Amino acid sequence: MQDAPEPPQPEQKQPMPGTTDEMDPRPDHGEDSYVGHDRLKDKKTIITGGDSGIGRAVAIAFAREGADVLISYLDEEEDARETARLVEAAGRQAVLVPGDLSDPAHCRKVIDEAAQAFGRIDVLVSNAAHQAHFEKFEDISDAEWRKTFAVNVDPFFYLVKAALPHMQAGGSIIATNSINADQPSPGLLPYATTKGTIRDMIAGLGAMLAERGIRVNGVAPGPVWTPLIPATMPPEKVASFGSNTPLGRAAQPRELAPPYVMLASDESSYIIGATIPVTGGRPFI
Numbered sequence: 001m002q003d004a005p006e007p008p009q010p011e012q013k014q015p016m017p018g019t020t021d022e023m024d025p026r027p028d029h030g031e032d033s034y035v036g037h038d039r040l041k042d043k044k045t046i047i048t049g050g051d052s053g054i055g056r057a058v059a060i061a062f063a064r065e066g067a068d069v070l071i072s073y074l075d076e077e078e079d080a081r082e083t084a085r086l087v088e089a090a091g092r093q094a095v096l097v098p099g100d101l102s103d104p105a106h107c108r109k110v111i112d113e114a115a116q117a118f119g120r121i122d123v124l125v126s127n128a129a130h131q132a133h134f135e136k137f138e139d140i141s142d143a144e145w146r147k148t149f150a151v152n153v154d155p156f157f158y159l160v161k162a163a164l165p166h167m168q169a170g171g172s173i174i175a176t177n178s179i180n181a182d183q184p185s186p187g188l189l190p191y192a193t194t195k196g197t198i199r200d201m202i203a204g205l206g207a208m209l210a211e212r213g214i215r216v217n218g219v220a221p222g223p224v225w226t227p228l229i230p231a232t233m234p235p236e237k238v239a240s241f242g243s244n245t246p247l248g249r250a251a252q253p254r255e256l257a258p259p260y261v262m263l264a265s266d267e268s269s270y271i272i273g274a275t276i277p278v279t280g281g282r283p284f285i
Helices: 053-064 077-089 104-118 142-152 154-166 186-212 228-232 235-240 257-264
Strands: 044-048 068-073 094-098 123-126 172-176 215-221 275-278
Touching: 044 053, 044 104, 044 154, 053 068, 053 077, 053 123, 053 257, 068 077, 068 104, 077 094, 094 104, 104 154, 123 154, 123 257, 142 154, 142 186, 154 172, 154 186, 172 186, 172 257, 186 215, 186 275, 215 257, 228 235, 257 275
Parallel strands: 044 068, 044 123, 068 094, 123 172, 172 215, 215 275
Antiparallel strands: none
16 A cells, blocks of 8 residues: 555554544545445445444445445444445445443344344454553453453354354354464553454354354454554554554555455355454464
8 A cells, every 4th residue: 555654653642442533644444445346245244343443444345345234333423423424325224333242232232233124144243342551461450351351252252142043154254353363462461362362263163153154254453553552552652553564554444354355255155264364464373
């Protein structure tokens, strides 16, 4: 991507979970560039954490590829409405469902809302995540450890379990993993640990559901310029974010959308239990 910003970014800090409009530079989700080719025509899809960042980029791409999209998000109303507007501008249906995915009942509500709106579920993207940065292990509280698992790992289980009755052969489940599953950042230890767990879930669940014709895969991003970064990292780390890749920069969210589209489409019919790295050149095994 020739025009992608490179570090240093301005030092900046936002309250969690962060918003798109406050970021400098503003992330590129493919609003002006993504062109669809009917690869997901009439598919009914769910994206958690779909209000901003990778989730928004995937929602835009899915809609322009012909899919209807349910956007699950915590409470970022302005970002979520903008994502819905972009989905509808592509001529597709957008459904907004706010709420806390750490609550199993809310996970089931997300699936119920999709089933009622769409009649079926073809693609489930488990993308929402929580992270926080810590300098010392002793600074990680019991509550923070549990919250990270409750947001990052548990919903993957609850969402899939609730979605399966509404999915048929040819369906696709995609989890957002992270390079931290392979190269854990010490300052993101709780987050990195959850991503290692998700990698195992992708592989095991993929094998378990293969006989039903439902594919389970993941995408492992490296550094991506999203609101989570200024909301969870010290300003000096925000300034250098992405500089540790061979490309020398963080990804823009739009650069993550293509592998999700591929995994959601029938083109990936023989890909099961895989995690696709999108890391700017950093190795992922």
